[in-house]
Amino acid sequence: MALLDRGTAPEDTAGLIQLHQSIAALLADRGEWRQAYEHARHALDIISAERAVPEAPPAVPEQFREEVARLRREHAEAREQAIRDALTASYNRRYLDQRLVALVEQRGACADGLAVALVDLDWFKQVNDTYGHQIGDRVLQRVVELLQDGLPAPAFCARYGGEEFVLVIPGVDGPAAVAVAEAARARVEHHPWSSIALGLRVTVSIGLAYEPPADQRPGATPEAQLRHADRLLYAAKQAGRNAVAYHLDGETRLAGDASGRRGAGVRRAMAH
Incomplete structure (x- = not known):
């Protein structure tokens, strides 16, 4: 997916970021960590591209920061669970x-x-x-x-x-x-x-x-x-x-x- 068209209106950009957020949250809830993380990365790329425009540098929403941090934590927890024995918590x-x-x-x-x-x-x-x-x-x-x-x-x-x-x-x-x-x-x-x-x-x-x-x-x-x-x-x-x-x-x-x-x-x- 392309990062961001320079002609995209600010409201369209915000909507695209929100869309990626929503998809990432939905995928995380379903345990599809890799796909969720990719959507979170797409949203971050869009924000980074916007920051590259000096006349209109958008702030990163705090809610979005927390969502990305949560996805990363859950991804790390899922990876840890994948190498642990369910009964004894020793490695598998x-x-x-x-x-x-x-x-x-x-x-x-x-x-x-x-x-x-x-x-x-x-x-x-x-x-x-x-x-x-x-x-x-x-x-x-x-x-x-x-x-x-x-x-x-x-x-x-x-x-x-x-x-x-x-x-x-x-x-x-x-x-x-x-x-x-x-x-x-x-x-x-x-x-x-x-x-x-x-x-x-x-x-x-x-x-x-x-x-x-x-x-x-x-x-x-x-x-x-x-x-x-x-x-x-x-x-x-x-x-x-x-x-x-x-x-x-x-x-x-x-x-x-x-x-x-x-x-x-x-x-x-x-x-x-």
């Missing part, structure tokens, strides 16, 4: 996939280590069967809060599916990544779950896949690192659950309180 699988690709690329450029921890709630089906799905939903929400509570910036938590979550921890070395995952596991175990339902107990198992700085060895793809974390999660389950499993010197180890256990293919971890 879409964001996880996009962010992991970006972090792997950054790792190649700045030689940072990258840890990916796959977290699964132990015996969660029994929680739903015993206490009901409403309690199960509250458990998922609280687990996410606990997982995120001690994460260092710019680490984040994303829902992988069902009762599985992923902690992505960039810019760390191996021992620090293990410490972050073990601290998250311990927070879940020691939380007073009986405050939600009498007799409730919740634990998680974690498989931690760590990729060292890129100058030490070629990094794995995001898909390969997630598969590695999944295999380690299985090892943590096989070793009795409520544990963090990770690789060290070619061996699968268990961290922290679980380090004294043995399981299929799991070696006792060295004391930290």
